[in-house]
Amino acid sequence: MPTDPSTSMSSLNHLVLASTFVLSLLFGAVMHRTQFCSMGSVADIVNFGDWTRMRMWVLAIATALLGTTWLAATGQIDLSASIYTVPSLTWLSALVGGVLFGVGMVLASGCGSKTLVRLGSGSLKALVVFTMLAVGAYATLRGITALPRVYLLDRVALQLAGHQDLPSLLARHTGWPARDWLLLLGNAGGLALAAWALARREGRDARLLLGGLGIGALVVALWWVSAHLGFVAEDPQTLQATYLGSSGNHAESFTFVSPLAATLNWLLLYSDSSNVLTIGIVSVFGVIAGSALHALATRRFRWEGLSGLEDTANHIVGGLLMGIGGVTAMGCTVGQGITGVSTLSPTSWLALISIIAGGVIGVKYQAWRLERQA
Numbered sequence: 001m002p003t004d005p006s007t008s009m010s011s012l013n014h015l016v017l018a019s020t021f022v023l024s025l026l027f028g029a030v031m032h033r034t035q036f037c038s039m040g041s042v043a044d045i046v047n048f049g050d051w052t053r054m055r056m057w058v059l060a061i062a063t064a065l066l067g068t069t070w071l072a073a074t075g076q077i078d079l080s081a082s083i084y085t086v087p088s089l090t091w092l093s094a095l096v097g098g099v100l101f102g103v104g105m106v107l108a109s110g111c112g113s114k115t116l117v118r119l120g121s122g123s124l125k126a127l128v129v130f131t132m133l134a135v136g137a138y139a140t141l142r143g144i145t146a147l148p149r150v151y152l153l154d155r156v157a158l159q160l161a162g163h164q165d166l167p168s169l170l171a172r173h174t175g176w177p178a179r180d181w182l183l184l185l186g187n188a189g190g191l192a193l194a195a196w197a198l199a200r201r202e203g204r205d206a207r208l209l210l211g212g213l214g215i216g217a218l219v220v221a222l223w224w225v226s227a228h229l230g231f232v233a234e235d236p237q238t239l240q241a242t243y244l245g246s247s248g249n250h251a252e253s254f255t256f257v258s259p260l261a262a263t264l265n266w267l268l269l270y271s272d273s274s275n276v277l278t279i280g281i282v283s284v285f286g287v288i289a290g291s292a293l294h295a296l297a298t299r300r301f302r303w304e305g306l307s308g309l310e311d312t313a314n315h316i317v318g319g320l321l322m323g324i325g326g327v328t329a330m331g332c333t334v335g336q337g338i339t340g341v342s343t344l345s346p347t348s349w350l351a352l353i354s355i356i357a358g359g360v361i362g363v364k365y366q367a368w369r370l371e372r373q374a
Contacts, residue, residue: 102358136323
């Protein structure tokens with residue numbers, strides 16, 4: 001008996017979402033086990049001159065870059081179908097949004113992914129941050145703060161003749177095939193970053209290796225799930241190419257700003273039949289669950305509350321800044337800082353630098369506040 005195409009699509013969609021949940025579960029567990037924290041890596045450098053956690057982050061970037069390059073070069077995924085390689089290079093949005101996000105993650109005690117990990121391990125502070133980040137992100141996607149983003153920042157952009165990733169840019173100007181540029185830049189860049197991360201003894205610590213290699217590999221794995229397993233060249237209903245599980249019909253991997261807004265919307269409008277689970281929403285639940293399971297298994301689950309008025313205000317403002325800044329910059333320390341840069345997108349690298357700069361500003365501001373209080 002012939003298989004109903006709609007049933008096959010539904011089964012495949014369920015497989016994509018189930019795979020996403022498993023990868024996200026591992027993502028949350030690895031982050032909790034290794035204390036992977038982008039904000040913490042910046043704070044360690046500014047406050048103590050300690051680059052250990054930054055080496056973990058850089059190793060994750062290197063791993064994601066090498067793995068994503070291999071998937072794209074072998075034709076298993078098409079990076080031109082991601083949001084990171086669009087022809088519009090929104091450099092001002094990346095700069096402004098990145099700085100806002102960086103400052104916000106310091107005030108909120110962690111970025112979007114760290115907020116989910118802390119929430120899973122018992123932090124009520126993280127619940128406040130989650131809510132405010134989601135509200136800020138939703139307002140910047142569709143609400144009041146979307147106006148300055150769309151009409152002021154996004155309009156200041158370089159409109160390119162094709163995709164903005166470096167291999168495509170160089171291919172248009174040199175005539176050398178984009179695939180060759182991808183292999184050269186992706187492999188050389190990934191190996192150089194990995195060499196730096198592993199150059200010192202602390203960079204070869206087992207915990208650092210697990211965090212860097214594990215997080216980077218999981219980003220690559222979700223690229224494959226979304227852009228290979230979930231890719232349908234011709235949807236039986238629309239006759240168009242479709243990325244199952246994607247809210248915007250594009251290839252994607254881990255990011256933790258817009259998915260938090262989508263998760264809050266899904267919870268609030270659960271009974272709406274058009275409100276369906278996506279890769280982003282499932283990844284949010286998966287990271288929380290992974291962190292919770294690891295925290296419980298290792299007896300590190302601890303309830304944590306807000307300590308006072310200033311602490312509450314910092315986490316509310318920090319969450320809002322991350323939501324507004326993350327949507328404006330099109331990603332966070334993971335969404336742009338690992339997933340985006342793995343596509344060799346100039347906008348992603350610019351956003352990453354801006355997020356780090358914002359983090360430095362936030363750490364120095366906190367130090368100044370403590371000195372004043374003393």
